[in-house]
Amino acid sequence: MGSKKSDNGSAIVVGIVLVAVFCALAWPYYLGTWLAVEFGADNPSTARTATGWVLESIYLIGLVSLGIWSWWSDEREKEKARRLEAEKRQREIDFGSDGARLYESAEAAIARIAGSEAARAGWLGDPADFDFRADLWSIAANLRRAEEIRKVMAGAAGIRRFTRTDEQMLDDARRTVAALEQSVxxxxxxxxxxxxxxxxxxxxxxxxxxxxEDARRREELRGRLGTVLYGSPATPAEEGSESADVVKARAAAFHELKALVDKHRIDEGQ
Structure with missing residues (x-):
């Protein structure tokens, strides 16, 4: 008896779901037929049926298009995630794990600069003034060279005896790696x-x-109070903008730092 009631309950749920799905899919058809009749079409008539199917077709095409677009967007995001993961793995191979973290730190900092209001509002100058692509390229080149030297040096672990020339070369390699890492x-x-x-x-x-905004509200308050208390609006005192001075000072500091970054890159190239 209990099993029969359970089966009946399941059948009712399935029936409700099917009706809901049918209504969700078929309502444009019924809306179209109703509109056709409201505008003078006979019931039944070819015009009524055609109007219903036109709306139904538009609705179904829209649903399919939405599904395709959603699938495509999802696939694009997955592909982007796979590409970023592949790039990250490749950086770890090329730069080593520590080098990859340094490179990603530089990338993140550059993204923060490019996305800042200071950049959008022009406080950092033209986009070329805060273009760090050459620096990223130089960082990558130094990290790649340092990792290549480390990999070659790793082959020395199995050698028991070195000549003085070999030891000198290994010392030079260590100093070169240290200098490259320090530069990065x-x-x-x-x-x-x-x-x-x-x-x-x-x-x-x-x-x-x-x-x-505070100054505007203060001025408004003074005006209202002045009218109430003295019969005329109070004249606000002029105040300088400390924030504007800070912005200018920070912008100047940014350009000084960018000049240091450029000088560092130029000195390396010499």
Whole structure:
């Protein structure tokens, strides 16, 4: 008896679901037929049926298009994730795990600069003034060379005896790797400092807007109170904008840091 009731309940649920699905798919047809009759078509008539199927076709095409677009967007996101993961693995192979982290840190800092309000509002100058692509290329080249040297040096682990020339060469290799890593570290730090300066400019710009809004509200309050108390609006005192000065100072600091980054790259190329 209990099993029979359970089967009946399941059948009812399935029936409700099927009816709901049918209504979700077929409502444009019934809407079209109703509209056709409302506008004078006979019931039944070819015009009524055609109108229903036109709306139904548009609806179904829209559903299919939405499904295809959703699938395509999902696949595109998956492909992007796979590509980024492949690039990350390749960087770890080319640069080593520590080098890959340094490179990603520089990339993230550059993205923060490019996405800042300071960049969009022109406080950092033209886009060419905060273009760090050459620096990323140089960082990648140094990290790749350092990792290549380390991999070659790893082959020395199985050698028991070295000549003086071999030892000198290994020492040169260690010094070269250290110099390359130090150069990369310094450049990444400078780029990170540029990003912090851009973020400081953003904060100063927000404060300037907030101060301007406060000043507007104060002026409005003075005007209303002045009229009530003295019969004429109070004249507000002129105040300088500390935030504007901060923005200008931070922008100047950013350009100084960018000049250091450029100088670092140029010195390396010499």
């Amino acid at each position: 570290q310094r450049r990444v730090e400078l780029i990170g400092e540029c990003a912090r300066q851009a973020e400081d400019i953003d904060r100063a710009l927000r404060e300037e807007r907030e101060n301007a």
